[in-house]
Amino acid sequence: MTPKAPMLSVQEALGFLLTAARPVTETQVVPTLxxxxxxxxADQRSQLDVPPMDNTQMDGYAVRSADCVxxxxxxxxxxxxxxxxxxxxxxAGTAARIFTGALIPEGADAVVMQEQCSFDQASGLVTISxxxxxxxxxxxxxxxxxxxxxxxxxxxxxxxQELGLLASVGLASLPVFRRLRVAVFFTGDELTMPGEPLKxxxxxxxxxxxxxxxxxxxxxxxxxxxxxxxxxxxTREALRQAASGHDLIVTSGGVSVGEEDHVxxxxxxxxxxxxxxxxIKPGKxxxxxxxxxxxxxxxxxxxxxxxxxxxxxxxxxxxxxxxALQGAQPSNPPRFPMRADFSWPKADRRNEFLRVxxxxxxxxxxxxxxxxxxxxxxxxxxxxxxxxPGQTIAPGDTVHFIPFSELLY
Ligand code: AMP
Ligand code: MG
Numbered sequence: 231m232t233p234k235a236p237m238l239s240v241q242e243a244l245g246f247l248l249t250a251a252r253p254v255t256e257t258q259v260v261p262t263l264x265x266x267x268x269x270x271x272a273d274q275r276s277q278l279d280v281p282p283m284d285n286t287q288m289d290g291y292a293v294r295s296a297d298c299v300x301x302x303x304x305x306x307x308x309x310x311x312x313x314x315x316x317x318x319x320x321x322a323g324t325a326a327r328i329f330t331g332a333l334i335p336e337g338a339d340a341v342v343m344q345e346q347c348s349f350d351q352a353s354g355l356v357t358i359s360x361x362x363x364x365x366x367x368x369x370x371x372x373x374x375x376x377x378x379x380x381x382x383x384x385x386x387x388x389x390x391q392e393l394g395l396l397a398s399v400g401l402a403s404l405p406v407f408r409r410l411r412v413a414v415f416f417t418g419d420e421l422t423m424p425g426e427p428l429k430x431x432x433x434x435x436x437x438x439x440x441x442x443x444x445x446x447x448x449x450x451x452x453x454x455x456x457x458x459x460x461x462x463x464x465t466r467e468a469l470r471q472a473a474s475g476h477d478l479i480v481t482s483g484g485v486s487v488g489e490e491d492h493v494x495x496x497x498x499x500x501x502x503x504x505x506x507x508x509x510i511k512p513g514k515x516x517x518x519x520x521x522x523x524x525x526x527x528x529x530x531x532x533x534x535x536x537x538x539x540x541x542x543x544x545x546x547x548x549x550x551x552x553x554a555l556q557g558a559q560p561s562n563p564p565r566f567p568m569r570a571d572f573s574w575p576k577a578d579r580r581n582e583f584l585r586v587x588x589x590x591x592x593x594x595x596x597x598x599x600x601x602x603x604x605x606x607x608x609x610x611x612x613x614x615x616x617x618x619p620g621q622t623i624a625p626g627d628t629v630h631f632i633p634f635s636e637l638l639y
Contacts, residue, residue: 237509239619240546240581247518247547250504250529251554254477256408265393267449268406269558270386276379276399279372284334285313288367291325291347291356292317292338295364303358307349311335325356334368341367375399387558389639407557412445413472413528414438415455417465417484417493418535423457436605437482437533437540444544445480447638448552460484465496469530473500473522477555480548483535485515493517493532501527509619511580512602513539516547529555536602542583542614545637563637565616565630572596574623581619585611586631594631613637 238246257271286292292311297303308324311317313331320326320337327349328334328341340362349356375381381395388396388404396404421435422428435457445452453476458468465484472479484493494517497503501521508516517532531548533540550560571593574584585607586594594615597607613633615623623629 237507237514237580240508240510243508243510243516243518244547244550246504247551248554248560250518251551252526253555253557254407254410255557257405258408259403260406261403262393262397262401265388265396265404265406266390267447268388268404268409269556270382270384270388271405271407271557272384273380274382274396274399274401274404276375276377276381278375278399279377280375280398281369281371281373283371285331285369286328286334286341286367287330287369288341288343289329290341290343290345290367291358292320292328292334292341293325293358293362294320294322294338295340295362295366297323297325298340298342298358298360298362301359301361304355305358307354307356309335325358327356339364339368343367385557385559387553387556409449409451410478410552410556411453411476412450412478412480412552413453413455413476414441414445414480415458415468415472416482417458417460419460419490421457421483436537437535440537440541440605441480441482441533441544444541444549444638445552448549449556450478450552460490460492462492462496462499465492466500469496469500469521473528476528477526478529478531478552479521480531480533480544482533482540485517485532485534487515497521497530497532501530503530508543509580510543510546511578511582512536512600513543514580516543534602537605538585538608539602541605541608545614545634546583549637563632565632567628568631569593570596570615570623570627570629571625572623573625574617577620577622578617579619582615582617583632584615584617585613586615587612594629608634 305325309317310327311332312329317335320335326335342358342362346360347356416438420432422432424434458464484491497519503519513534515534519530520527521530522528533543553560585597589595597610616630
């Protein structure tokens with residue numbers, strides 16, 4: 231595709247990426263405790279009811295509700311049942327002292343919370359100043375999960391809450407897809423690592439830190455080949471190294487068509503380049519292709535060098551692409567309708583993603599400098615306004631807001 235080809239829309243480019251994605255197929259078994267960020271390779275079923283048996287939600291007294299209809303019943307406390315212990319069948323006219331999580335003894339059908347009871351040590355009687363409904367404060371067996379049910383489907387990416395759910399049915403280990411192997415490098419003669427002095431004309435390589443953070447967050451195995459000078463040979467050499475043993479290569483910089491932009495010809499020499507211009511701002515140039523020969527060439531995504539462009543295009547394109555490669559279900563991030571408390575008088579023919587913050591009036595404020603080099607906007611902002619091509623914004627207009635939290639978990 232030449233740079234003069236019509237620009238792809240954001241949705242077209244994303245669709246193209248997701249169609250091209252070949253998910254990882256190799257699986258492994260990991261301890262549930264180490265499952266954070268992994269993707270389930272098979273449906274997970276529960277072998278048991280959760281909770282396994284009826285138990286109490288409160289500290290109090292387990293009773294037969296029929297014994298308490300007077301509203302002022304006096305019952306002999308015949309037993310004590312802490313959590314983790316099994317009581318005796320509850321005889322009529324007696325109560326069991328019971329503690330949160332303990333099994334309801336046979337015969338009891340309600341729990342009265344201790345605040346509604348008074349126990350007399352001398353007589354061993356408890357007075358119940360409440361008329362419980364049958365079932366009150368009882369968590370029923372299977373009320374969370376039924377034995378035999380599927381609790382999570384294959385393709386689920388595991389967050390803290392999924393791991394808790396899997397552990398609650400007793401699963402000690404999980405079948406997951408292997409981690410995605412991602413190689414990264416950064417083009418630009420100007421790039422310097424923090425910790426080194428800045429020479430005239432140089433800048434620190436911020437993309438390296440940002441992209442590493444994003445890839446770590448997505449649970450990728452990252453090989454970082456570091457800074458690569460602006461030369462065709464060096465870029466080709468880096469691509470060859472990156473292609474070996476990796477599923478995906480992500481780079482930043484050098485994807486425009488200037489004399490110092492070597493990524494396009496380098497990828498064309500070492501593989502295939504499929505995609506070039508997207509109607510998106512920030513981030514118009516985005517290179518997509520494959521590098522290497524054989525069964526499994528590595529996918530290649532070349533992000534623009536400008537840090538905000540890199541960040542936004544990663545979130546909108548690379549993140550869903552990675553999720554698809556990992557075997558997960560990449561869902562479209564939700565766009566919430568919100569009020570713009572700013573004006574954006576100049577329409578752009580590209581789909582803009584503006585950095586905004588939720589203000590105290592529950593509207594959106596715009597970061598004053600929307601330049602693609604100003605990383606401060608990404609830290610100041612709570613998310614992006616997805617502004618369609620050709621659209622101006624006046625204060626009070628409803629816009630589509632994507633919180634960073636939907637793009638960064
Ligand atoms: P390029 O896409 O290579 O034309 O770079 C566009 C702009 O982004 C230039 O101002 C570069 O100096 C800057 N840039 C490129 N790579 C990085 C990086 N890794 N970290 C920070 N800025 C970068
Ligand atoms: Mg450059």
